[in-house]
Amino acid sequence: MSVNFAHEIDERRPAGTDQVVLQVEGLKVYYATPTGDVRAVDDVTFQIREGEIVGLVGESGCGKTTTAMAILRLVQSPGRIVDGRILVDDVDIARLNERELRQIRWTKISLIPQGAMNSLNPVMRIKDQIGDAIETHEGRQPRQALKERILSLLSTVGLPSRVYKMYPHELSGGMKQRVCIAMAIALNPTLVIADEPTSALDVVVQRVVGETLLDVKNRLGVSMILIGHDMGLMAQLVDRIAVMYAGHLVELADVYSLFREPLHPYTQLLIDSIPSIKERKPLKLTEGITHDLRNPPPGCIFQLRCPHVTDKCRTVVPPLLEVAPSREVACHLYYDA
Amino acid sequence: MSQPLLQIEKVTKIYGGGFLKRGPVTVALQNLNLTIQQKPAEIITIAGESGSGKTTLANLVLGFITPTSGHIRYLGQDVAQMDKEELKKYRREVQAVFQDPYAVYNPFYRVKHVFDLAIKNFNLARNRQEARDQIEEALTVVGMRGEEVLEKYPHQLSGGQRQRIMIARAYLLKPRLIVADEPVSMVDASLRAMILDIMLRLRDEYGISFLYITHDLSTAYQIGDKIYLLYQGTVAERGDTVEVIDHPKHPYVQLLIDSIPVPDPTIRWGSRATTIDDEEMRVSVESGCRFYPRCDQRMDRCLESHPPLYQVGPGEHQAACFLYEDQPLAQVPEDNLAKERIPAAD
Numbered sequence: 001m002s003v004n005f006a007h008e009i010d011e012r013r014p015a016g017t018d019q020v021v022l023q024v025e026g027l028k029v030y031y032a033t034p035t036g037d038v039r040a041v042d043d044v045t046f047q048i049r050e051g052e053i054v055g056l057v058g059e060s061g062c063g064k065t066t067t068a069m070a071i072l073r074l075v076q077s078p079g080r081i082v083d084g085r086i087l088v089d090d091v092d093i094a095r096l097n098e099r100e101l102r103q104i105r106w107t108k109i110s111l112i113p114q115g116a117m118n119s120l121n122p123v124m125r126i127k128d129q130i131g132d133a134i135e136t137h138e139g140r141q142p143r144q145a146l147k148e149r150i151l152s153l154l155s156t157v158g159l160p161s162r163v164y165k166m167y168p169h170e171l172s173g174g175m176k177q178r179v180c181i182a183m184a185i186a187l188n189p190t191l192v193i194a195d196e197p198t199s200a201l202d203v204v205v206q207r208v209v210g211e212t213l214l215d216v217k218n219r220l221g222v223s224m225i226l227i228g229h230d231m232g233l234m235a236q237l238v239d240r241i242a243v244m245y246a247g248h249l250v251e252l253a254d255v256y257s258l259f260r261e262p263l264h265p266y267t268q269l270l271i272d273s274i275p276s277i278k279e280r281k282p283l284k285l286t287e288g289i290t291h292d293l294r295n296p297p298p299g300c301i302f303q304l305r306c307p308h309v310t311d312k313c314r315t316v317v318p319p320l321l322e323v324a325p326s327r328e329v330a331c332h333l334y335y336d337a
Numbered sequence: 338m339s340q341p342l343l344q345i346e347k348v349t350k351i352y353g354g355g356f357l358k359r360g361p362v363t364v365a366l367q368n369l370n371l372t373i374q375q376k377p378a379e380i381i382t383i384a385g386e387s388g389s390g391k392t393t394l395a396n397l398v399l400g401f402i403t404p405t406s407g408h409i410r411y412l413g414q415d416v417a418q419m420d421k422e423e424l425k426k427y428r429r430e431v432q433a434v435f436q437d438p439y440a441v442y443n444p445f446y447r448v449k450h451v452f453d454l455a456i457k458n459f460n461l462a463r464n465r466q467e468a469r470d471q472i473e474e475a476l477t478v479v480g481m482r483g484e485e486v487l488e489k490y491p492h493q494l495s496g497g498q499r500q501r502i503m504i505a506r507a508y509l510l511k512p513r514l515i516v517a518d519e520p521v522s523m524v525d526a527s528l529r530a531m532i533l534d535i536m537l538r539l540r541d542e543y544g545i546s547f548l549y550i551t552h553d554l555s556t557a558y559q560i561g562d563k564i565y566l567l568y569q570g571t572v573a574e575r576g577d578t579v580e581v582i583d584h585p586k587h588p589y590v591q592l593l594i595d596s597i598p599v600p601d602p603t604i605r606w607g608s609r610a611t612t613i614d615d616e617e618m619r620v621s622v623e624s625g626c627r628f629y630p631r632c633d634q635r636m637d638r639c640l641e642s643h644p645p646l647y648q649v650g651p652g653e654h655q656a657a658c659f660l661y662e663d664q665p666l667a668q669v670p671e672d673n674l675a676k677e678r679i680p681a682a683d
Binding site: 019025059060172173202203204206207211223229230231232233234235255256259269270271272273274275276280283284285286332 | 386387490495496525526527528529530531533535537552553554556558559567579582592593594596597598599600601602605606610
């Protein structure tokens with residue numbers, strides 16, 4: 001199959017610089033179960049460049065959250081990082097001890113976990129929660145300086161200054177989520193990982209939070225990994241998209257090319273299943289991940305659901321290869337013989 | 338014309354401001370009118386953001402709470418005045434599917450327990466074989482097989498599968514109306530179609546109507562027949578789903594539709610969206626349009642009284658906005674909406 005990539009370069013917007021802030025190489029995270037290891041993340045390689053937002057998409061159970069947790073070394077038992085390197089400034093996070101990790105977490109990489117807005121402490125004022133995050137890492141701060149810093153963080157995420165003294169229950173969901181964003185950028189990290197930051201929010205609030213994230217990225221030049229399954233939101237926010245399926249990275253491309261011409265059959269399926277408000281079309285029915293994650297089939301991970309499956313897919317694992325500038329795909333359809 | 342299946346008549350629900358406490362009141366739903374005809378079966382979407390009264394409406398229809406004023410009639414009979422037998426029939430014929438497919442299951446019981454319970458409570462089967470046949474039939478409707486799922490525990494199933502089992506449980510009772518409160522919002526985007534398709538089939542093949550409560554206009558657009566868009570407890574706009582979403586008239590609905598992320602990176606969100614802080618919500622209970630603080634086309638007129646529904650398009654396309662003041666008023670009891678007053682808090 002031949003693909004036309006002719007018109008793709010012109011529209012690409014300058015997404016950050018070429019400086020790599022995070023390099024993940026051959027990451028494997030397995031969960032131990034009585035009947036064998038579940039391969040939640042299996043040989044994932046990608047990099048994040050300075051000042052770009054990368055979307056990590058896929059259905060539940062595909063390993064996107066586990067990947068994010070592994071980057072911060074927060075994988076909980078029975079999960080474990082089996083193999084791979086996670087490089088930040090030439091330091092391999094996978095090899096650090098707990099004390100060294102503490103110096104990287106939040107100051108280099110921070111996390112907005114799933115449902116973060118519900119994890120704010122209900123009996124602490126917003127100022128104390130943000131202040132806590134700062135003082136834990138930087139030690140005690142002069143009161144006035146701390147206050148000014150918190151207020152400027154709040155204004156960065158577009159919250160009024162009265163939020164400073166408020167309790168979480170006085171805030172709406174969107175405001176709480178923006179407080180979480182403020183906490184994540186409190187120590188000027190180079191990378192923020194946001195796990196489904198808008199999943200429980202209404203469309204309008206979702207848009208406000210999304211715009212806040214974009215704004216923060218543009219103003220601070222911070223890189224972000226945005227985890228989610230809403231392809232519409234991804235199209236609005238991210239520069240590049242990494243598509244995961246059952247622990248494997250199946251496609252990695254800039255957002256314009258990916259939406260114009262999705263290459264991997266799974267990416268095509270994801271984009272086809274977005275409900276449209278432009279035309280009423282027949283629903284596209286698909287099952288979820290169909291194979292047992294403990295015992296993946298030999299060959300391509302997507303073969304059981306793929307409409308283009310061939311004999312080669314059933315035996316040979318397709319590697320993630322660059323088939324065009326800034327386009328990587330793991331599918332036999334696109335490799336030349 | 339025969340009796341409508343369900344008729345919601347000028348229903349108002351107020352929370353808070355109780356007998357002893359003089360707290361602030363929250364008007365969750367104000368003077369809502371909604372009719373579902375017996376035939377043909379329809380999917381009626383209730384949409385709006387959080388706090389718009391969607392779930393209050395679902396709870397009212399399901400009888401979990403009672404309206405502060407107004408009536409809910411099922412086949413002409415007021416639900417509040419039903420006797421025990423009639424109520425049981427109502428509870429059987431109006432079923433629910435909830436948002437969270439993880440929370441509705443008791444994790445200690447196998448999946449078949451949810452079916453057994455329903456069969457026992459409503460005496461659906463005389464013996465085990467009959468029960469089994471009925472369960473099997475219900476599962477077939479949602480594209481599953483008994484031997485695959487019945488003996489499993491809920492944690493062994495995916496969110497989409499659990500939600501399909503919940504629909505099968507509702508179907509088992511041969512309902513005429515299913516209240517589906519955000520049935521797909523916690524299911525993966527790529528698996529939602531499966532559940533939406535089941536809803537369509539239940540409507541077309543089994544004549545079951547749906548009250549589809551959602552904040553996601555794109556799924557409503559794909560399957561809905563009629564749509565009601567609520568804003569802070571009042572109907573902002575209603576009509577045929579395709580007509581309303583293609584030609585939204587109310588500024589709130591326009592904002593909602595504009596905020597749906599377009600799955601095309603070359604079309605970006607337009608001007609910035611605004612939301613309202615929680616404490617400013619529902620200050621204008623009695624007078625004026627509730628959308629006033631956020632509206633980009635507001636006029637002084639909007640503060641004087643609450644706008645009634647105006648006829649703004651073909652069919653029953655109506656919007657409650659003074660921008661359409663020169664259009665005829667909607668032919669429904671909503672005429673006196675502006676005049677009617679909410680009972681005082683104390």
